[in-house]
Each structure stands twice: as C-alpha cells, then as structure tokens.
Amino acid sequence: MENQVDKADKYIKDMVQALLSVDKMKAKETLAQAREAYQPVEVVEKVIVPSLEQIGEGWRIDKVSLSQVYMSGKICNEILQDIIPRDCIIRERQLTIAIATLEDFHTLGKQIVKGFLHAAGYEIVDYGNGLSVDSLTEHIIKDKIDVLLISVLMLPSALSIKELRKRLKERQAAVTIVVGGAPFNFDDKLYKEVEADYMGKTVSDAINIIHAIETDRGV
Amino acid sequence: MSLRMTPMQRILTTLGHEEPDRVPMFLVFTMHGAKELGLSIKEYFSKPENVAEGQVRVCRKFGNDCVNGYYYAPIEIEAWGGEVIFRDDGPPNSGMPFIKDFEDIRGLVPPDVKDCKCLTKALEAQRLMKEKVGDDIPVIGTVVSPFSLPVMQMGFGKYIELIYEHKELFEHLMRINEDFCVQWANAQFDAGCTAVGYFDPVSSTTIVDKDLYLRTGHNIARRTLSRIKGPTATHFAAGRCYSIIEDVIQTGTAAVGVSVLEDLQMIKNACKGRITVLGNLNGIEMRRWSQEETTAIVKDAIAKAGKGGGFILSDNHGEIPFQVPDDVLLAIGDAVNEWGRYPLKWLDK
C-alpha cells in the first residue's frame, strides 16, 4: 500500500515538473510509465488530477504563472489521447455540467477550466463566450443543466450573474452556479452578492467544487 | 508644516524621493467623466472635447493630482484595424483578434499614429487637457506594452502558445509592437503628457514566471523604455510583481503600479529611494466601502508606504470601475487630506 502511494507521489512529482517546464515529451513519458502501473481511470485520478490540483494551487499562491497553468492543461489534453483509449469512459456517471462566459469576450479562463476538467475526465458542454443573460437562461433550461460554470474577467459581467440567477429562479431551474475569474479574486464577497452558489479562486477549485456538489447530490 | 503645493510640484517632489506637502493621489478615472457630462460611455469617447472636459472636471471634483489622458486599452487595437465593443456600464473591450494564424505575423505592419483617427482623437483630447490645466497638474498618457498588446491582437491562449512554441515569430511581433509603442508614447508626450504609463500586466508573475519574464518582457521593456522620450510608470494592472521588482527597476522606469495582492510595505522597502510606488487600493472592492472602511484602508496604505516620499496613493489597476460611487471617491480624498499631510507625524506615535 505504502509502495503504491510512494509510486503515485513520484509520478505526480515528475508530472508537475514536466508540466511546469512545458516539457510535453517528459509529461508523456511519465504518463506512459504510470499507465503500466495503473488502469486508465487510475492514471487520471491518481496522477493527472493531483498534478493539476498542485499547479492550480501554485498559481493561487504566486508560485506558478498563468502561462504555465494554461500550457499544463493543454499538454495534458494532448497526451491524454495517446495514453487513454478514445472509447474509455473515465466517469461512468456525472452531473450535466456546462461552462460559459457571460457578457464577456475573455475566453482564457473558460478555456483553462474546461481543459482541466476535461483532463480530469469530465464531459463539459461549452456555450461559448459573450452570451447574454437571456440566451444563457434558455440554454440551461433546454439542456437541463445541473452545474453551470461561469468565467468572467470584467466586473460588469460578474455583476450580471445576479440577473441570470433571478431568471433561473423564475423558471425554477435547479442549477448550481459556480463562478470564477479575476473580479471574484479581488472581492471575496462578490459571489454572494450575485447569488452564485460557489466561487473558485483558481482553476483546480473547479474540480474540488464539482466533487463537493457530486457528494452533496449523491452522484 | 510645508506650504501647499500644486499637484505638479507634489508629484515631482515624491518622484524625487522627498516628502511633498501631502501624499499625492492618482485616482485613475476613465469613465466617470461620462457620468459627469451625462453621456453614455460610447458618446463620451466619441469626441475629444467631451473627454478633455470630463477628465478635467472629475480631476477637480475629487481633488486628484493628475488628469488621466488615456481612453482605454483596446483603442490600440482599433488603430491596428481591430474591433472595439462598447457597453453602457463598463470599459470597452477588444473584439475578435485580428491575428488569426501565427503566420499572419510575418505580414504585419505597424500603423502610423498620425493616420489613425482613433489615436489622433485621443491626442487631441490630451492637447485640450493640457491647455486647460497648464503646468499645474500633470496629464498622464498610457501605452499598452509591446509584450502585453498581443493578448488583444491574437487572443490570450494563442499568444501563450506563440511565446513557448514559435519563438522566432514571437520576436518578430515584439519588434513590430515596440516600434508602434514607442511612436504612440512619444506622440502622447508631444501632445502635452507629463508622463506615460507603460501597462505591462503580461510581465507580472501572475501571468508569466520570473525566468520567462527575464527572457521576454524584461528585455522588451528595457529596449522600449529607452526609446521613449519622457518619464514612464510601469503598471502591472493589478498583477503581481514583488519577485521581479529589482528587474523592473533595471528597466529605467520611474514608478511602478502595484497590486492589492502584494504587501505594500515590502514593495516600498524594495523600491525606497529608487522608484516611486503607485498603489494599491482595491478598485473592485471599493464599490462597497463605507466611509470608515475607506479611511482605515487609506491610512493603512499611507502607513505602509508614505514615509520619505516615493509614493503615490492610487487604485491598484490604473482604472476606477464605473460602479464606484462618488461618496467613496470623495472619502478617499478626505482621508488623504486628513492623514496624508507630511511629515506624517501620526505614524511616530
């Protein structure tokens, strides 16, 4: 057992190092080694998820830069296809999760969050960017979304989430709203003001928050 | 007690690392002038006369020590033929990037400032501002750094890939952007600006790590700033910079705009006597500060960075959000007047 943990720790350490130095070859080698020891699902849960969590957390405390975060997600998704067979379903059951940027044209936050979640085995519906409150409301109702992730960069966009919440309440949509992006990192109370359910300070919080919602909803 | 100084004297004294009559204050307004004139943000920016009048009015209303002569970051994208998207309750944003493929960079030619209607309009506004305030109040211009501009030129994700994976094209783009940036900054000095803000948040450690900064943004800033003909203040637009502060000082900039995510005292200690610190009130949170909170926060910043000059109290981004109410802004000014009088005797108690 102890040996197993040590082994996973070593893979994680190698993986984090490879990703932070933007070394795709080394990251690929590490995952190939891990694949010899683990099933595909375990590679994701035991190596990829904890590595990405460390990197996301590193950004929050100024030890890792955003460009490293972005490249880490990108590399993971690129090599994942080679390591894990296409028809392999990582998560048998999952909530219906969507992501969007609301009244905002900044897509990097969304791209990064989606990339991390995808590498962690989640399927995410992407509604794109610059959506209005009206159109996002319609999408959520139509697709019966359980969890909506919103990434914004501009303060007015963050403030418009309150109107979205109001519309969704009127339509009795049981959707959990998770928000993130720069304005929320500068004001801890903003997510409550706009009546979101959760706020993530860094990309890897998205994974933790979804885990928490899954537990909460018994998935 | 020193005699009352003009804003210009106050700023020059603090930039010389001496104590003026009181802590200088830069509240960087871009949109509040529109409110003042009862115009929409789009209408406001459509005429240089509006902007000059609005900016000078808000400067006087809030007792500011500078007139902000800058429109908005995407104005530079407009100059390159790109799209700007306006909204009623916030700053305009750049639209679809105009560099679609990496190879597009090879054929890129920087615009000539004097041929760009949007830029000549902004220069005209600066000229009018200077006419209104003369030499008493500094007019501050702004450029987006050559290293930060590509986020709007080509999109952020693609730009990060360019930096890591297409080094030659990256260098090529930097040379083109440097030429444009120098031309645009110098035109603002010609229009009457006293200093120009060099907005370089991509160099912040929030966005790139120190090693990468030293290989990229740092060299670009050294080259660019040496060709700009007046004083510059490097601004990280609320991105972090503590771990690169020594390198920032080496670029030859006169001041540095720092984030609320930093320890202002540590920054001031590192910069003391070398470059002026500009910061670091949280503009996003500011919307809902009470009078008491405002006073406490202003006092805290002054306590951490005021002594010895070399400090300008400002918001941490270089733009006060449209949603920040007048009461808070007036309370900031009141607190500076009450607690910012040099020699800051209350700090010795």
Ligand code: B12
């Ligand atoms: C670099 C930067 C710039 C650069 C590039 C910006 C860009 N992307 O286009 C330049 C110089 C071009 C720029 C310009 C402007 N900027 Co600027 N800029 C920044 C800075 C330093 C970083 C922004 C960034 O892109 N980060 C990358 C993204 C991906 O980071 P992020 O949103 O924080 O996301 C991370 C986490 O929050 C999390 N996350 C994100 N989404 C989600 C979602 C969920 C569900 C979860 C769980 C997590 C999560 O994951 C990410 C990685 O960990 C910030 C300040 C700061 N320290 O953050 C200001 C900031 C974004 N800028 C701001 C503004 C206003 C502007 C301008 C409008 C100024 C002007 N008047 O012209 C322009 C507009 C630019 C445009 N595109 O049109 C404001 C926006 C807030 C506001 N006041 O409204 C900020 C926040 C500064 C501030 N404190 O006020 N800027």
